Amino acid sequence: GESVGLHLPTLSVQEGDNSIINCAYSNSASDYFIWYKQESGKGPQFIIDIRSNMDKRQGQRVTVLLNKTVKHLSLQIAATQPGDSAVYFCAENTGGFKTIFGAGTRLFVKA
Amino acid sequence: EAQVTQNPRYLITVTGKKLTVTCSQNMNHEYMSWYRQDPGLGLRQIYYSMNVEVTDKGDVPEGYKVSRKEKRNFPLILESPSPNQTSLYFCASSGTRAETGQPQHFGDGTRLSIL
Numbered sequence: 001g002e003s004v005g006l007h008l009p010t011l012s013v014q015e016g017d018n019s020i021i022n023c024a025y026s027n028s029a030s031d032y033f034i035w036y037k038q039e040s041g042k043g044p045q046f047i048i049d050i051r052s053n054m055d056k057r058q059g060q061r062v063t064v065l066l067n068k069t070v071k072h073l074s075l076q077i078a079a080t081q082p083g084d085s086a087v088y089f090c091a092e093n094t095g096g097f098k099t100i101f102g103a104g105t106r107l108f109v110k111a
Numbered sequence: 112e113a114q115v116t117q118n119p120r121y122l123i124t125v126t127g128k129k130l131t132v133t134c135s136q137n138m139n140h141e142y143m144s145w146y147r148q149d150p151g152l153g154l155r156q157i158y159y160s161m162n163v164e165v166t167d168k169g170d171v172p173e174g175y176k177v178s179r180k181e182k183r184n185f186p187l188i189l190e191s192p193s194p195n196q197t198s199l200y201f202c203a204s205s206g207t208r209a210e211t212g213q214p215q216h217f218g219d220g221t222r223l224s225i226l
Contacts, residue, residue, distance in 0.1 A: 032212030043115075043201050043217030044154070051212070089153060093212040097142060097161055098169065101154040 012108040019077040021105045023090035026071060032093035035064060035075045037086045038104070044089060047075070077107075085109045113138045117202050117218035124192060125226050132187045132221050134202030142205045143185040144169070144215065145177065147198040154201065160185055192225045199223075 013019045025033070031052040036044035050057045050064045050073075057064050063076040073090050087104045094100055115136045124130055136143065144159035146169075156169030160179040174196055176188040185204075189196060199222050203215035 034212075034214055036217075041219070043203075043219050044215075045217070046214035049212070049214055091154075097144075097159050097167070099144070099156055099215070100170070101146075103151055103153040 009103070010106045010108070012110060013080050015080060015082060015109055015111050017080055019075075019080045019084070019107060021075045021077075021088050021090075021107065023073040023075075023102050024071060025073060025090070025092050025100075027092060027094050027100070028068075028071065030092040030094050033064070033066060033073050034091045034093075035062075035073075036089045036091060036101075037084075038089065039086045047088075080107075080109050082109050082111060113216065115202055115204055115216050115218040117200075117221045119221060120219065121222050123224045123226065126193055127191050130189050130192060130223075132189075132200060132202075132223070134185045134187065134218060135183050136185075136202075136204040136216070137183065138204060138206070138216065139182065140204035140206050140216075141182070142213075142215075143179065144203045145175070145185070145187045146201045146203065147171065147196075148201060148220075149198050157187070157200075189223075192223075194225050197223060197225045 034049040035047040037047050038044045048059045048062050048064050050066050061078045065074045087106050089104045090102045118133045141162045145157040146154040148154045155171045158177040160166045202218045205213040205215045
């Protein structure tokens with residue numbers, strides 16, 4: 001079936017280091033991808049998005065990379081801070097208005 | 112402040128007792144959606160609505176109903192709740208443009224426990 005998944009359920013990094021969170025998707029027709037951050041007790045919060053006609057997009061301290069050849073998406077967080085500790089989800093729009101989320105990766109930032 | 116508001120935030124109820132979770136957004140968004148979140152499964156889409164009186168099924172619609180009579184409100188209805196509907200529920204909204212895809216704004220969730 002079509003799914004969005006993550007390679008690592010938990011990631012632990014040292015404060016100040018860069019973090020990379022990976023995501024694999026299986027629907028080659030998906031044209032829009034989003035990363036969300038979810039803190040404890042809250043709903044997911046938009047971080048950054050990318051459309052299928054792009055390979056890379058940068059925001060403030062975050063970069064999303066899209067490799068359509070291998071159906072892979074990654075989120076890079078530069079100079080990771082304690083406030084970055086959360087669960088991160090990738091999501092894809094499969095065409096129209098349906099959205100599929102990955103299972104999530106929990107990021108721990110060690111001080 | 113732009114927000115999506117869900118009520119109640121927590122509810123413990125019994126099997127078979129009809130319940131409604133309300134969702135309201137103040138951003139004049141056309142698109143609204145309901146998700147459930149279960150450990151290890153991420154968020155799964157239940158129903159979504161593209162505009163007033165226009166709704167469609169997501170991936171896990173069984174046991175749920177929705178309605179969209181007004182643009183700002185999108186209630187989730189469980190006519191006869193069962194224990195397998197115990198979960199954390201999120202409502203979300205986004206605007207729509209000619210191209211598909213916009214980031215969604217999420218509420219803070221409703222935790223339902225059905226005994």
